[in-house]
Amino acid sequence: GIYLPVGLEKAAYNDGRTPIWNAEGCTTADIVYDDLRTTNGWDSSYKIDFSDPCAQKYIDSQARMFADWGYDFLKLDGVGPGSFKSGDNYDNVADVAAWQKAIATAGRPIHLELSWSLDYGHVEDWKKYSNGWRIDTDVECYCNTLVGWENSVDDRWDDAPAWTDHAGPGGWNDLDSLNVGNGEMDGLTNAERQSYATLWAIAKSPLYTGDDLTRLDSYGLSLLTNREVIAINQSSAPPAEPVTASDPQQVWAAKNPDGTYTVALFNLADAPASVTADWSTLGFQGKASVRDVWNREKLGTYRDRITQALPAHGSRLFTVTSHGTDLEWTGYEAEAGTLSGNASTAGCSACSDGRKVGNLYGGGKLTLDNVVVHKAGTYQVKVSYISGDARSALVSANDGGATSHKFASTGDWGTVNVVHVPVKLKAGANTITIDSGSDGYAPDIDRIDVQK
Structure with missing residues (x-):
């Protein structure tokens, strides 16, 4: 060259x-x-x-x-x-x-x-x-x-x-x-x-x-x-991308042409931590076989997720083969939620219903009511968002405490990306809130999806 x-x-x-x-x-x-x-x-x-x-x-x-x-x-x-x-x-x-x-x-x-x-x-x-x-x-x-x-x-x-x-x-x-x-x-x-x-x-x-x-x-x-x-x-598979928020512990994945998944777990923190790849972030539930790519080793079968203890700045790379069933999801459009503070709706040609909720800053907040699941548990909630720069948001459900999650830039204010955040829900109807915090700036929100 x-x-x-x-x-x-x-x-x-x-x-x-x-x-x-x-x-x-x-x-x-x-x-x-x-x-x-x-x-x-x-x-x-x-x-x-x-x-x-x-x-x-x-x-x-x-x-x-x-x-x-x-x-x-x-x-x-x-x-x-x-x-x-x-x-x-x-x-x-x-x-x-x-x-x-x-x-x-x-x-x-x-x-x-x-x-x-x-x-x-x-x-x-x-x-x-x-x-x-x-x-x-x-x-x-x-x-x-x-x-x-x-x-x-x-x-x-x-x-x-x-x-x-x-x-x-x-x-x-x-x-x-x-x-x-x-x-x-x-x-x-x-x-x-x-x-x-x-x-x-x-x-x-x-x-x-x-x-x-x-x-x-x-x-x-x-x-x-x-x-x-x-x-x-x-390979001819697409590049992997984050399937979780850009927090210190992250999961990236890509679906391969043969139906398997390339899955990478990263601990970007300065101290050891456990990282979990939940199969729901890949779109299925149940069992899956896992191969450790770096070590060329079959790890066996795991139900619903795999968790690994990683050193500071550590990673694992897997090939995951699903033996489970595809998930179905229920969508909740952001513009149908309750807005408070500076939050407002705006047009968005890339968004699922042509609208989004933006101006989530300085206490701006989006609340989505009547989010229904059949049993209690921690769900990987899909968040479809738009953000011209990396931003964080506080995510909470019902009366529980909020957790801050970082959302990577989507490159501009017209492109939608999707990541999952863990949210603890009760059986029946729930309220999910995405909050900028009193002095923060959150990404614009297109919609959320919750598995049925």
């Missing part, structure tokens, strides 16, 4: 006299703006003016050269909107489109990867013109180790969910390099290394390591070469 910042690098300009290869009559003066405006995340290049046909010919010449050299991977870096830059000078959508066009005629397939912290508002452009896009900043910490858990590795659990539905064949969410090959070099515990590798695998992120390949330790080598984990990453 080869690395290239977007734009025309300043050193190549040469007062506009440098000729463009394979583009007769074209020079570097023809392909940039007269005022030599700069672009990319470091302003290290001149912005290319694609109104001049010579600009596309320049990109064509580079793509042809890379193909002739035998490259099959191009990382185009500093791309905007993103890379912590915005504005017209840093809008490089035209550059990306030009690269896609050039690669198509270069005579060799070249994977086009975009970097970094790409703007979610342009996700359709990244999907249209590239094969992968960095959703976040560098995973490296630029400290005395290669990475650090709290320097940016753990950010991915918050940032990936908004992008999940946009990944698929031809284009993938890039979480950055997988640096788990040497614990001393990486600055991570073994538990953190496994969690890091687990999220990258189930999110279908491209897998490439930034470790020194001559210094891989035995545990790192086992992580990087586990065929079952790699198979999950490379």
Whole structure:
């Protein structure tokens, strides 16, 4: 592969006299703006003016050269909107489109990867013109180790969910390099290394390591070469996404084409904790067989759920095969509830009934009455929500105490995501309340669903 910042690098300009290869009559003066405006995340290049046909010919010449050299991977870096830059000078959508066009005629397939912290508002452009896009900043910490858990590795659990539905064949969410090959070099515990590798695998992120390949330790080598984990990453199943709220203990899952489920349990807390994957969050109840993917071990059959004790920042990765029955659900539209404080209804084209409840801040509250279940117990209640940033809400039932749950960003204020939160209900009619708290901001709510 080869690395290239977007734009025309300043050193190549040469007062506009440098000729463009394979583009007769074209020079570097023809392909940039007269005022030599700069672009990319470091302003290290001149912005290319694609109104001049010579600009596309320049990109064509580079793509042809890379193909002739035998490259099959191009990382185009500093791309905007993103890379912590915005504005017209840093809008490089035209550059990306030009690269896609050039690669198509270069005579060799070249994977086009975009970097970094790409703007979610342009996700359709990244999907249209590239094969992968960095959703976040560098995973490296630029400290005395290669990475650090709290320097940016753990950010991915918050940032990936908004992008999940946009990944698929031809284009993938890039979480950055997988640096788990040497614990001393990486600055991570073994538990953190496994969690890091687990999220990258189930999110279908491209897998490439930034470790020194001559210094891989035995545990790192086992992580990087586990065929079952790699198979999950490379399978035709969709990327996993959270099925629970983004609390310190989380469950992510994806349904596989053969009907099984890929299920990951994460304890992101700084202390050991138990994490439970409830089969109802996968849509069924009853028995299921469980295989431990990392350890290549069949764990047997579990009814309704599996609970694991995990170390700080630890994880488990399972393949779950249902032998139970599908659940049926009863839906309760948010706009049919009782609103208090600042809460109000608004139109929502993505919502199930075209409406949502928003303005849940500063004591704003949504209360849903007559939520009926046939027997008492703790239910995994589906919450369909919209939130342009990560927000928390207090969830309670009847006269019970409220529990705060964190809801990951859905990317914008027009996209609905679904997670489950545990709520203790009594047999018969119940009241469920979603409260912003006195000084908090909660996500907008589309609806909730409770199993029959």
